[in-house]
Amino acid sequence: MIDDSDLHELAAVFALDALDDVERARLLRSLREASDAERADFDAEVAAIREAMADLSATTALAPPPALRARVLDGVDALPARTETPGPPDRNRLRLFAAAAAAAVLLGAGGVVLGYTLGGDAEPVNQTTAEQVFAAPDVRTTSGEVAGGRATITYSPEAGEGILVMNQVPQPAPGTIYQMWLDGPGGPRLAGTMSDADVAPSTTATLHDMGGATAVSFTVGDAATPDEMIGEPVARLPLS
Amino acid sequence: MIAVLGAARLSVDDDARSPENGPPERESDVTADVADLEDLLSRVADGDRGAFAELYDRTSARVYGMVMRVLRDRGYSEEVTQEVYLQVWREAGSFRAERGSPLSWLLTIGHRRAVDRVRAESSASDRESRYGRAAYVAETDGVEYEVLTREEARRARDCFETLTDLQVEAVSLAYYDGLTYREVADRLTVALPTVKSRIRDGLKRLRGCLGGDR
Numbered sequence: 001m002i003d004d005s006d007l008h009e010l011a012a013v014f015a016l017d018a019l020d021d022v023e024r025a026r027l028l029r030s031l032r033e034a035s036d037a038e039r040a041d042f043d044a045e046v047a048a049i050r051e052a053m054a055d056l057s058a059t060t061a062l063a064p065p066p067a068l069r070a071r072v073l074d075g076v077d078a079l080p081a082r083t084e085t086p087g088p089p090d091r092n093r094l095r096l097f098a099a100a101a102a103a104a105v106l107l108g109a110g111g112v113v114l115g116y117t118l119g120g121d122a123e124p125v126n127q128t129t130a131e132q133v134f135a136a137p138d139v140r141t142t143s144g145e146v147a148g149g150r151a152t153i154t155y156s157p158e159a160g161e162g163i164l165v166m167n168q169v170p171q172p173a174p175g176t177i178y179q180m181w182l183d184g185p186g187g188p189r190l191a192g193t194m195s196d197a198d199v200a201p202s203t204t205a206t207l208h209d210m211g212g213a214t215a216v217s218f219t220v221g222d223a224a225t226p227d228e229m230i231g232e233p234v235a236r237l238p239l240s
Numbered sequence: 241m242i243a244v245l246g247a248a249r250l251s252v253d254d255d256a257r258s259p260e261n262g263p264p265e266r267e268s269d270v271t272a273d274v275a276d277l278e279d280l281l282s283r284v285a286d287g288d289r290g291a292f293a294e295l296y297d298r299t300s301a302r303v304y305g306m307v308m309r310v311l312r313d314r315g316y317s318e319e320v321t322q323e324v325y326l327q328v329w330r331e332a333g334s335f336r337a338e339r340g341s342p343l344s345w346l347l348t349i350g351h352r353r354a355v356d357r358v359r360a361e362s363s364a365s366d367r368e369s370r371y372g373r374a375a376y377v378a379e380t381d382g383v384e385y386e387v388l389t390r391e392e393a394r395r396a397r398d399c400f401e402t403l404t405d406l407q408v409e410a411v412s413l414a415y416y417d418g419l420t421y422r423e424v425a426d427r428l429t430v431a432l433p434t435v436k437s438r439i440r441d442g443l444k445r446l447r448g449c450l451g452g453d454r
Contacts, residue, residue, distance in 0.1 A: 012440040017355040018414035018421040047340045052447045053351070053415065054302075054344040056400060058393035062305030068318050069300070072325045073293055079329065174330060197323060197356055 007034060011042050015049035021192045025227030129161050129206040146218055146235045153216060153237055155207065162207040164216070169203065171196040172220060179221040179229065180205075182213035183236070191216065193226045214240045277342035278335075285333035296325055299343060303350045309416050310354040311361075320357055324350045351415070358418035399449035407442030410435055 010027055013019055019027060031039055133139060136156030143152035149169030155162025164180070172178050177195050181188035191207060207216075217233035277298065283291035303324055308317040327349055335345055400408065413424045425435040 009436055009440065012443050013414065013421045013436060015443075016411070016414045016439065017352055018419065018424070018439070020420045020422070023420075043339070047344070048447055049443050050340055050344045050348050052443060052450055054341060054347045055392070055450050056396050056446070057302045057306045057343070057347055058390065058395075059397045059400065060305040060309040061301040061393065062308055063301045064304035064318065064321055065314075068304070068321060069293075069296060071318075072296060072300075072322050073289070075322060075326055076289060076292060076329045079326070195356070197353060198360060 007031065007038060007042055008045065011045035012049060015046040015053070021226075022190060025190050025193075028225075029227055129163065129208065132156065132159050133161050133163055142216075142237045142239060144235060144237050151218075151235070151237060153207070153239075155210060155239070157210075157239075160208070160210045162210055164205040164207060166199070166203040166205075168201060169199060171199040175223050177221050177223045177226055179219045179226070181217045181219065181229070181233070182207075182210060183215040183217050184212040186212070188217060188229065188233075189213075190227050193221065195223060210239070214238065274341050274343075278337050281328075281332050281335050281342050281345075284329065285335070292325075292329055295328070299346055300325070302343060303346055306347055307350050307354045310351070310358055310418055316357060316361070317354075320350070320353050323353055327353075355418040396450065399446055402449050403442045403445055407438050407445065410438035411442045411446075414439060 007027070007030060010019070014024070014027060031042060034042070133154055133156050136159050138158045139154060139156050141152060141154050143150060145151075146166060146169050149167055151164060151166045151169065153162050153164050172195065174196055177193045178199065179193050180191040182191045191210075192205065194203070194205075216237045216239065218235040219229050219231055219233050221228060221230055277295065280291045280295040280298070284295055300321065304317060304321045307320045307324070308314070311317045311320065324346070328346065335342065339345075340348075403411070409428070410424055413419045413427060414421055419427065421435050421439065422432065424439075425432045428435065
C-alpha cells in the first residue's frame with residue numbers, strides 16, 4: 001500500500017501521467033482511503049503542477065492545420081444532442097463467452113502491469129515480453145468471446161507473462177472502460193483498463209507478473225473510478 | 241497566474257463553418273483570460289456550438305502543440321486533438337473552476353490522451369530509441385513553434401531553463417516522451433527515488449519561477 005508520504009511524493013509523477021495503469025489505480029485507491037487533509041494536499045499539489053504545465057504549453061504552441069477545425073466542428077455536429085449523452089455503463093454489452101482452452105497453474109507473485117499496443121495486426125507488442133512468451137517451453141493459449149469479439153491470451157505460466165490480443169471487440173461506451181482482472185486466491189487484482197481510445201479493431205496488450213492468477217476477467221467500469229469493480233465480470237478467460 | 245493564451249493563427253477553409261457556428265476565422269493574436277474561457281466552457285456545457293468553436297480557436301494551438309510534442313506525428317496528433325475536443329464537448333459540464341483553469345483542464349485531458357496513445361503505439365524500447373539526449377522543450381523537432389517569441393512563451397521557456405539539466409531531462413522524458421517514471425529510471429539507469437525527486441524538485445522550481453503562489 002501507499003503511505004502518506006508516498007502519496008504526496010507521487011503527486012508530481014501522477015500529474016505528469018508518469019504512472020502506469022496499475023500504479024495509478026493503486027494511488028487512486030489509497031487516495032480514497034486517505035484523510036480529507038491528505039487528499040486536499042494531494043489535489044492542491046496536482047492542480048498546481050497542472051497549471052504550471054498549462055503555462056509551459058506556451059512554449060510548444062502550434063496552430064493545428066485548418067482542416068482539423070472543420071473536422072472537429074463537424075464531429076460535434078454529428079453527435080446527438082447533448083441531452084442524449086451516454087448513461088451508466090451498459091453491462092450487457094459484454095456477453096459471457098464459452099471457456100476455451102484450458103491451461104496451467106501460474107507461478108510467481110507480484111504486481112501486474114498491462115501495456116497496450118494498438119493498431120494493425122503487424123503492430124509489434126513489447127518485443128521482450130512477446131519473445132519471452134512465445135519462446136517459453138510452456139507456452140499456452142486461452143481464448144473466448146468478449147462483447148462479440150474475440151480475445152486470446154498467449155502466456156507462459158513459468159514466466160508469468162502473457163500477450164492479450166482482442167479482435168473485433170467493440171469500444172466501451174464513452175465514459176466507461178473495460179477492466180481486466182487477474183482472478184486468484186486473494187480475489188481479483190486489477191491488471192489494467194482500456195478506454196474507448198484504447199480499443200481498436202485489433203488490440204494487443206502485454207500482461208506481466210500473472211503470478212497466482214487462475215483466470216482473466218473482464219468487467220465494464222466507470223472511467224471516473226477505473227480501479228473499482230462496479231459490475232459482475234461479464235467475460236472470463238480461464239488460465240487453469 | 242498566467243491568464244494569457246498563445247497566439248492561435250488559423251486560416252479556415254472556406255467551407256469550414258456556417259456563420260451561425262461562430263467566428264469563421266481568426267487571423268489576429270487571440271488572447272483570453274481565465275474568466276473568458278470559463279464562460280465559454282459553461283456555454284459549451286449548454287450545447288452552444290458557437291462557443292465551442294471559439295473555445296477551439298482560442299486553445300487548440302496549445303493543445304495541438306503539446307500533443308504534437310509528445311507524439312511527433314501530425315496524423316496521430318490531429319486524431320488525438322480531435323478526440324480531446326470531442327471529449328470537451330461531451331464533458332464540459334464536469335469542468336469545475338475551483339479545481340483549476342480551463343486551459344489546465346484541456347491540457348490535462350490532452351496529455352492523458354497523448355500519453356495513452358504513445359504508450360499504445362510504441363513499445364518501451366521503441367520510445368527509448370526515439371529519445372535523443374537533446375530532448376528538450378526548446379527543441380523544435382523540425383516543427384516551427386510559431387509563438388516562441390511571444391511574451392508568455394518566452395517567460396515559460398525561461399522558467400523551464402532555470403531547472404538543472406538532470407531535472408529537465410527527467411521531466412521531459414516523463415511529460416514529453418510519455419515514459420512512466422519507472423521507465424525514466426531505467427532509461428537513465430538511476431534509482432526510482434532519484435527520478436521522483438528530480439521530477440518533483442524540477443516542477444517545484446518551475447512553479448516557483450512561473451508564479452510565487454504556486
